[in-house]
Each structure stands twice: as structure tokens, then as C-alpha cells.
Amino acid sequence: MRLKKELLQQIQSIIISSKERAIRSVETERMLMYWKIGKVIFEEEQKGKDRAGYGEYLIKSISDEFQPQLGTGFSIRQLERNRQFYRAFPIASALRTHFSWTHYKILISIDSQDKKDFYIAETEKNNWSARQLERQVNSQLFERLLLSNDIESVLAIARAEKQPTEPTQIIKDPMVLEFLGLKKETAYYEKDLETAIISHLQDFLLEIGNGFSFVARQKRIHIDGDEFFIDLVFYNRLLQCFVIIEIKTTKLSHQDMGQLQMYVNYYDRFEKQSFENPTIGILLCTDKNDAVVKISLPENNKTIIASKYQLYLPTEQQLIDEMKKEIEKVRNL
Structure with a gap:
């Protein structure tokens, strides 16, 4: 039997x-x-x-x-x-028993209390493994988010005390894609980068920000008889909107911005439901001219983002240099 x-x-x-x-x-x-x-x-x-x-x-x-x-x-x-x-x-009562000792070894090595609070909140909210926490610390997630936001806002969103209302509160610039395994010196096409992202989709979702889910790759759309293909389409449940990503392995141009704007307009007019927020477009590029980005878009633009990507973990000096650039931009406004 x-x-x-x-x-x-x-x-x-x-x-x-x-x-x-x-x-x-x-x-x-x-x-x-x-x-x-x-x-x-x-x-x-x-x-x-x-x-x-x-x-x-x-x-x-x-x-x-x-x-x-x-x-x-x-x-x-x-x-x-x-x-x-x-x-x-x-x-002792404040210790998270679902954190491992490896989690705590990483956390006690962080010198800033604000930074430590951020990583504790994000680990708890996203159920990060120790390996994922270590990767986010090494990729300097906290500092990258600070490039576009203030500390209070970053901490409030991490602790779920407030919902993000702007794309920059979730989406990083630059994005660090070292997990794709592509070498910086190696020549590759946009399709190679797209394929690598799909192959490492879980890691990419972790890197791009909270609340993202994958929708489509090479999404075909028809506009008055012409056919176009959108590289990647995601949905963000926190922002309640579609997020379109176009990949460029060369320096960003104003033509790229126009193409992405067309895709965003299409989704807003034909895919978005009435209860959803306007579609966000991200141009993922190796380099960008911020002045070109600024002049190519409307002054009140909040839906098109140009985000650089890099295939290696940033150094502390790189983040400091980026911070200085952002401070200088604010001063010049």
C-alpha cells in the first residue's frame, strides 16, 4: 500500500x-x-x-x-x-530578532546614525537578506538618494511615515548595475544591456527602487500606421503609475528625450486609467548633459527623468563630487 x-x-x-x-x-x-x-x-x-x-x-x-x-x-x-x-x-527590546547577526555586523559598521536608521528601515520594509543589505550599503544607496532629496524626506519614506510623491524620491541617479556582469571597457549594444537587465530582473527591481513590478519588454505600440518598440515597461504601486525605461549606451541627446516623451504621451492617452497618476519616463544612459536635459523638457516637468547608469560600485569620492555638483546647481538656480 x-x-x-x-x-x-x-x-x-x-x-x-x-x-x-x-x-x-x-x-x-x-x-x-x-x-x-x-x-x-x-x-x-x-x-x-x-x-x-x-x-x-x-x-x-x-x-x-x-x-x-x-x-x-x-x-x-x-x-x-x-x-x-x-x-x-x-x-535589547529594540533588536529585530528577524535580523541575523550578519545584518547587525553590517549595520554597526555604519558611522552615521541617520544612515543607520535608513538601512534598518529599508531592510525591515523590504525584507532584505544580509547580502542584499551589504550590496545596498556598498552601492551607497543612502547617499545617492540624498543627491535629489533631503535627509528628512529620505528617512520618512524609508520608515513608511510618508508616501513618495515624486519619482526622484524612489528612483536613483546614478543607478549602479554592477550585478549585470558587463565590463565597463567592453563594447556592447543597447539590446545587450536590456537582455542583461531581464536576466537579472530581481536585482534590477531592487536597484531601481521600491514598489516596482515588471510589465513588458520591447512593448510594441502603433501610432497612425507606424510601429515603435518601448525597451522596458514597469509599474510602480507606490507612485501608482506606469514607468517606461529607454536604454541608451551612448551620451544622451535631445532626440532621445523627444522619443521618450512620445512614449510617455502614448501611455497617458491610451494605457493609463483615470485613477492612475501620469506615466514616468526614464532614460537610462551612460552620460548626460544636465543643461540639455533641462532645456529639452518643459520647466514644470516631473515625469521625464534622465538617470546615468554605471557598471561598478561608486567610491565615496565619486558621491562627494556628485553632491558638490548638486549643491552648485541649487546655488545657480
Whole structure:
């Protein structure tokens, strides 16, 4: 007599679920252990803060005592990290038990409290894995959003205290597409970039911003007998609108802006429902002249965005240079 396949699957599901809960429980206990050890070290260190070098002596002594028996979890580096953990998150009840220790290792390395709050909120809201969090920190997501927004707005949206109303509150410029695996020096066509984006769609959705879902690739439209193909079409549930992306592997021109404007107009007139907001168009390009972008579009434009993309993670200096450019633009307005 053979057992029913559904019964076996049900039991297997129970086993997998129990194992996952057990692993999460162990991870939570480990995280709390590190926090408690950090608390003890910090409080003892404060008692001897007037003695030069007492903190270093304390951590080395604890490591010498426990590392031979318990391994690298009691190395000097790990004990220092435990102390940092407690200092960064001094209230145990505020710890997110669904965050792993790897999440917290990344977070305690962030020096700015505003930046830390942002990444905590985004990780919680988007259920980022530790790998995804690390990638967003390394790609300097917080700094890139600040190029077009103020800190209060960025934090409020991250914490879901306010809904985004402008595309720039979600969409980054520049976009970092290092996950596509395309080399900066290699010649490639727009179709190659489009194919790479589709092949890494999950990563691209994470990079482009919150609330996006994929709709179509090479969307065919007919305008009075002429046929056109839109590179990529998405929908954003937060902005409640279609988002059209046109890809350019060369420097942006005013003709590109006009073509994208035509596609946006088409979607507004023939695809958009009455309850939806105006369509947004993004020109994803390797380079752009901001003056050309500005003069090619209406003064009150809020629906066409030119966003540079780069195939490598930005350095801190690159972001600083971009910040200076944005500040200079504001001054010249």
C-alpha cells in the first residue's frame, strides 16, 4: 500500500519549517549572547575609563581566558564588535530578532546614525537578506538618494511615515548595475544591456527602487500606421503609475528625450486609467548633459527623468563630487 503523495509533502513541509525555526532560534540566541557580552564589557570599561588602556587590557584578558576553550567567537576582534553592537543598539527590546547577526555586523559598521536608521528601515520594509543589505550599503544607496532629496524626506519614506510623491524620491541617479556582469571597457549594444537587465530582473527591481513590478519588454505600440518598440515597461504601486525605461549606451541627446516623451504621451492617452497618476519616463544612459536635459523638457516637468547608469560600485569620492555638483546647481538656480 503506497502512501499518498500529499501526505508525504505535508510531513516534509513540517520538517523543513521546524528546521528553519530552529535555525532562526539559534541565530537569535547567538545575537543576544553577543549583545549581553558587549553590555558587560562596556559597563566594566566605563568603571575603569580613567585608567589608560583599560579597555584594550579588558578585551585582551577576556579573549585570553575564553578563546582557547570556545574559539574565534571570543577573539579580540569579535569582542570589540560585541562592544560596538551594544553601544550602537543599547536597548535589547529594540533588536529585530528577524535580523541575523550578519545584518547587525553590517549595520554597526555604519558611522552615521541617520544612515543607520535608513538601512534598518529599508531592510525591515523590504525584507532584505544580509547580502542584499551589504550590496545596498556598498552601492551607497543612502547617499545617492540624498543627491535629489533631503535627509528628512529620505528617512520618512524609508520608515513608511510618508508616501513618495515624486519619482526622484524612489528612483536613483546614478543607478549602479554592477550585478549585470558587463565590463565597463567592453563594447556592447543597447539590446545587450536590456537582455542583461531581464536576466537579472530581481536585482534590477531592487536597484531601481521600491514598489516596482515588471510589465513588458520591447512593448510594441502603433501610432497612425507606424510601429515603435518601448525597451522596458514597469509599474510602480507606490507612485501608482506606469514607468517606461529607454536604454541608451551612448551620451544622451535631445532626440532621445523627444522619443521618450512620445512614449510617455502614448501611455497617458491610451494605457493609463483615470485613477492612475501620469506615466514616468526614464532614460537610462551612460552620460548626460544636465543643461540639455533641462532645456529639452518643459520647466514644470516631473515625469521625464534622465538617470546615468554605471557598471561598478561608486567610491565615496565619486558621491562627494556628485553632491558638490548638486549643491552648485541649487546655488545657480
